[in-house]
Amino acid sequence: xxxxxxxxxxxxxxxxxxxxxxxxxxxxxxxxxxxxxxxxxxxxxxxxxxxxxxxxxxxxxxxxxxxxxxxxxxxxxxxxxxxxxxxxxxxxxxxxxxxxxxxxxxxxxxxxxxxxxxxxxxxxxxxxxxxxxxxxxxxxxxxxxxxxxxxxxxxxxxxxxxxxxxxxxxxxxxxxxxxxxxxxxxxxxxxxxxxxxxxxxxxxxxxxxxxxxxxxxxxxxxxxxxxxxxxxxxxxxxxxxxxxxxxxxxxxxxxxxxxxxxxxxxxxxxxxxxxxxxxxxxxxxxxxxxxxxxxxxxxxxxxxxxxxxxxxxxxxxxxxxxxxxxxxxxxxxxxxxxxxxxxxxxxxxxxxxxxxxxxxxxxxxxxxxxxxxxxxxxxxxxxxxxxxxxxxxxxxxxxxxxxxxxxxxxxxxxxxxxxxxxxxxxxxxxxxxxxxxxxxxxxxxxxxxxxxxxxx
Numbered sequence: 001x002x003x004x005x006x007x008x009x010x011x012x013x014x015x016x017x018x019x020x021x022x023x024x025x026x027x028x029x030x031x032x033x034x035x036x037x038x039x040x041x042x043x044x045x046x047x048x049x050x051x052x053x054x055x056x057x058x059x060x061x062x063x064x065x066x067x068x069x070x071x072x073x074x075x076x077x078x079x080x081x082x083x084x085x086x087x088x089x090x091x092x093x094x095x096x097x098x099x100x101x102x103x104x105x106x107x108x109x110x111x112x113x114x115x116x117x118x119x120x121x122x123x124x125x126x127x128x129x130x131x132x133x134x135x136x137x138x139x140x141x142x143x144x145x146x147x148x149x150x151x152x153x154x155x156x157x158x159x160x161x162x163x164x165x166x167x168x169x170x171x172x173x174x175x176x177x178x179x180x181x182x183x184x185x186x187x188x189x190x191x192x193x194x195x196x197x198x199x200x201x202x203x204x205x206x207x208x209x210x211x212x213x214x215x216x217x218x219x220x221x222x223x224x225x226x227x228x229x230x231x232x233x234x235x236x237x238x239x240x241x242x243x244x245x246x247x248x249x250x251x252x253x254x255x256x257x258x259x260x261x262x263x264x265x266x267x268x269x270x271x272x273x274x275x276x277x278x279x280x281x282x283x284x285x286x287x288x289x290x291x292x293x294x295x296x297x298x299x300x301x302x303x304x305x306x307x308x309x310x311x312x313x314x315x316x317x318x319x320x321x322x323x324x325x326x327x328x329x330x331x332x333x334x335x336x337x338x339x340x341x342x343x344x345x346x347x348x349x350x351x352x353x354x355x356x357x358x359x360x361x362x363x364x365x366x367x368x369x370x371x372x373x374x375x376x377x378x379x380x381x382x383x384x385x386x387x388x389x390x391x392x393x394x395x396x397x398x399x400x401x402x403x404x405x406x407x408x409x410x411x412x413x414x415x416x417x418x419x420x421x422x423x424x425x426x427x428x429x430x431x432x433x434x435x436x437x438x439x440x441x442x443x444x445x446x447x448x449x450x451x452x453x454x455x456x
Contacts, residue, residue, distance in 0.1 A: 004121065
């Protein structure tokens with residue numbers, strides 16, 4: 001059984017060869033003192049001071065010369081005492097150093113850290129809240145400059161600050177309502193003089209604004225998903241290759257060549273855009289093609305932008321009408337939807353005014369399409385104060401909004417009783433508390449930190 005009280009060690013630098021490799025140990029002051037004296041006997045390590053020391057094996061043979069830094073808790077990353085060994089970054093050398101540390105700490109239970117355990121201890125020791133802890137992983141995994149800036153703001157507490165502000169409003173209003181319950185004969189006057197319903201509306205609006213910002217943050221973290229959909233043989237794969245500037249999809253004149261989703265990531269003005277080429281949509285009895293079409297429709301459901309391709313070299317065909325009848329019902333509310341007419345180099349008439357005319361083959365009009373994508377992506381780009389968000393954050397915010405809507409849609413004190421109002425406010429506060437880790441179950445914590453890299 002592992003314990004949060006065990007001393008832990010792990011390599012904290014990236015795998016592979018490098019100029020410098022870092023091994024980090026975290027534990028109580030007594031635990032780190034014992035390990036430090038075994039590794040560097042008779043050396044007094046000043047806190048936050050870089051010591052150049054010889055790192056030796058148990059027989060006293062030199063392994064490497066290393067920079068060693070000692071941090072005293074709680075003023076450290078984990079909130080515990082930390083010993084950091086910065087040696088040369090060869091994989092074999094780093095493994096030898098790690099094994100020597102484990103050997104030195106065997107008697108006091110030193111073990112290899114689990115993924116994310118250093119950051120988990122920082123959270124448990126109140127060095128950061130859960131949203132900030134998740135931002136550590138997001139900063140490491142950021143796939144664009146905009147995501148890096150937004151993750152840094154989350155790590156600094158921008159997201160958490162807004163959560164705490166709304167939760168403070170909820171708590172204050174809940175306290176007022178619960179105090180009102182003690183004076184039932186005057187509750188209507190209390191509700192009206194306290195502007196309870198107006199305050200509910202104000203908090204609900206703040207929460208929806210935060211929800212919209214979190215949705216932008218989720219796009220920054222995961223990238224903008226753009227799905228190319230339409231009937232077979234309208235040029236989806238050709239457009240995929242044109243946008244990617246590479247032959248990432250197979251192109252033939254045979255309808256139905258693409259049987260499954262093909263994903264490729266490009267960058268538009270610093271924002272990652274995940275292009276998804278899909279199977280042509282139509283009714284079919286072919287089981288393999290049917291599975292591919294269902295995956296296409298699932299991609300449409302999860303898309304941020306759908307490019308509906310049609311062939312401009314012919315009038316609207318039965319196949320295209322069939323594709324539309326299958327695609328349109330699967331579009332989620334609020335998704336961006338662009339009509340794209342391909343093969344305009346073969347068309348006798350211009351594309352409709354509400355459509356973007358292109359030729360994936362010659363490149364005509366593709367730059368205009370990219371410009372439209374940039375415009376849409378710009379609406380999701382990081383603005384000053386934006387932050388990264390995850391699916392679980394959106395779920396928590398949605399649940400908080402639902403509880404507030406019960407009160408916003410019904411007059412407190414008339415349609416909704418005071419006891420119910422107080423409970424809805426409590427539940428909304430609990431949902432927000434999950435984001436920063438105030439009301440988060442232990443099993444969820446384990447799942448969150450297990451997705452971190454080892455050593456962080």
